[in-house]
Amino acid sequence: MESTPLRRRLLVAIAGIAAVTIMLFALPLGVAVQRLYRNEAVTELERDATVVAAATPDDVLSRPRSVRPPAGLRSGLDVGVYRTGGQRLAGSGPVGSALATHAADGRLHEAVEGVDLAVVAPVPSDQGVALAVRVSMPVDKVHDRVERAWLTMAGLAVAVLALAVGLARRQASRLATPLERLTQAAQALGEGDFSVRTRHSGIREADTAGVALEATGRRLGQMLDRERAFSADVSHQLRTPLTGLLLGLEGALQRPGADHSAALRTALERGRRLEEIIDDLLLLARDAGPERGPLDVAGLLADLEAQWHGRLAAEGRPLTVEAEEPLPEVAAAASAVQHILEVLVDNATRHGRGRITVLASDIGGALAIDVTDEGTGPLDAESVFERRSAGGEGHGIGLALARSLAEAEGGRLVLRGSAPTTFTLLLPGSASEAYT
Structure with a gap:
C-alpha cells in the first residue's frame, strides 16, 4: 500500500x-x-x-390634502x-x-x-x-x-x-x-x-536523528577500517609461524637421516598453534572473543617465557621475565594480551639487540608491561606504529596490529623510550576507566 x-x-x-x-x-x-x-x-x-x-397634521382625515415630508429627510x-x-x-x-x-x-x-x-x-x-x-x-x-x-x-x-x-x-x-x-x-x-553529514535544521528530533546517523556512520567506518586493517595485519602476522612450519618440514626432508617422526610432531604442534592463533585473531577481529575476565598475568608471563626462552637462548639473547607484586586486577582477553606481548618480543628479537626484559608492574592502579631490549635507534613514538610493507623500512605491520589489539581492550601501547628501546603496554585496572 x-x-x-x-x-x-x-x-x-x-x-x-x-x-x-x-x-x-x-x-x-x-x-x-x-x-x-x-x-x-x-x-x-x-x-x-x-x-x-x-x-x-392630525386633521388630514377630515380635511384631505397633500403632506410634504419635512426638510432633511x-x-x-x-x-x-x-x-x-x-x-x-x-x-x-x-x-x-x-x-x-x-x-x-x-x-x-x-x-x-x-x-x-x-x-x-x-x-x-x-x-x-x-x-x-x-x-x-x-x-x-x-x-x-x-x-x-x-x-x-x-x-x-x-x-x-x-x-x-x-x-x-x-x-x-x-x-x-x-x-x-x-x-x-x-x-x-x-x-x-560512512562520511555522511546532515545539515542542521533547527528541528530537535530531526537534528538528534542526524547526529545519531553521523555517529553511526563514523562508528561503522571506523569498524570497517579497523577490520580491514586487522585482516591485513593478521595475514602479515601469520606468515612468521607459517614460514617456520614450512621451513621445518623442508629441512627434515632435505637432511639425510633426519627424524621425520619428530619433524612431523613438531610441524603438527606448530600447525595446532597456528590454528589457535587464527581462531583467536578472527574472534578478536569480530569483537566476539571470549568475555573479558580477570587476567592471569603470572600465567601469561610464564607462557611467554616458555615460548621464547629456548629460541632466544639459541641466538645468545638472554630473556628476563619479572613481575613486581602486587599487580592490579585487570579484565582483558588473555589471547589479545598474549598476541601483543608476542609481537613486542618478536620485534625486540628482530630489530633490537642484547638482553630482552619483560617487566609487569602496577602504576597507579593500572597494569604496565614493559618490553625492553638493549638496542638504540632514532625511533619516533608515533611513526613506529605505522603500517609498512614487509620490504619497507621500520617495524612492519606487527606493531600496528599490537596497538589495535591494545585499544580494543581499552588499553594503550606506547613507545616509552628509545635508549634503550622500551615498549609499554598499559591496561586499566578493573576499578579504573579505559584509556581513550
Missing part, C-alpha cells in the same frame, strides 16, 4: 484546519452582518417615520399617510398597506411588504390613533449592502486561506526536508559512504 508523502499530508491537514476555522467564524459572522444591516436600516426608517408622523424613500384601516390618503407607496393597520395600537411596526422594507408610525391625536405614516425603501438596497459585505468577507477568507496554504507549504517543506535529507544520508550510508 502506497503511503502519503509527508509534505502532502501536512499541506492538506493545515489547509483543512484553516478552511474549517474560517467557515466556523464566517458563517455566524455573515448572519450577524445580515441582521446588523437590516436592523440599521429599520432603525433609520423608524427615525424617519417618527419625524414624519410628528410633522403630519433622506432621499429615495417612499412616504405615505394611511388610515389605520390600511388605505393611503396621501404621499407615495402602495394603495393599501396591511402593515398600516398595525399602527392602531399606537406603536411602531416594521415588515417587508412586497419589494419594500417598511416602517409605520402612528400619528397622535386627541381622538386616538386614526392615521399612520408609512416610510419604506427598496429591500434590495439592504440585500445589496449585505451581499457586498459577504463578498468582502469571502475575499478575506480566500486571502486568509491562501496565506494558510502558503504557510502550510513552507512548514511542510521545513519539516519534510530534514527527513528527506536523513533518508538520502541513510541511503548513502547503506551504499558504503
